[in-house]
Amino acid sequence: MKKTKTLYWIFTILFALMIFSTAVPNVIMSEDSVSLIHTTLGYPKYFIMFIGIVKILGVIGILIPGYPRMREWAYAGLFFDLIAATVSGIAVQGFHPAQFGMLIFIAPGVLSYIYYHKKLREEAIQQAV
Numbered sequence: 001m002k003k004t005k006t007l008y009w010i011f012t013i014l015f016a017l018m019i020f021s022t023a024v025p026n027v028i029m030s031e032d033s034v035s036l037i038h039t040t041l042g043y044p045k046y047f048i049m050f051i052g053i054v055k056i057l058g059v060i061g062i063l064i065p066g067y068p069r070m071r072e073w074a075y076a077g078l079f080f081d082l083i084a085a086t087v088s089g090i091a092v093q094g095f096h097p098a099q100f101g102m103l104i105f106i107a108p109g110v111l112s113y114i115y116y117h118k119k120l121r122e123e124a125i126q127q128a129v
């Protein structure tokens with residue numbers, strides 16, 4: 001149980017930090033965010049701040065304990081964001097090997113989600129005993 005809980009928090013905090021590090025530039029409308037999201041990908045400028053705020057809410061959603069349904073929605077939203085970012089890049093620029101870099105963001109999220117459910121199962125078993 002302790003190993004599962006430790007791995008869950010390691011992957012969750014890593015995932016949260018990675019998403020948060022991309023959200024802040026969106027919220028402050030940094031030049032790089034505007035260049036990538038608006039100029040390169042063609043999304044409207046108002047979308048940049050919106051997606052940054054939603055990412056921050058998603059990070060809060062996966063970190064606050066005690067709200068399992070909110071956590072599921074937060075995971076879903078963050079994965080939709082990562083998948084949409086990958087698909088948008090491929091649609092606009094075509095596929096190239098650098099896009100495998102998105103796995104750096106996706107992998108900790110997947111591991112966090114897997115260990116979250118493993119932790120829940122172990123907690124349920126422990127309460128049943």
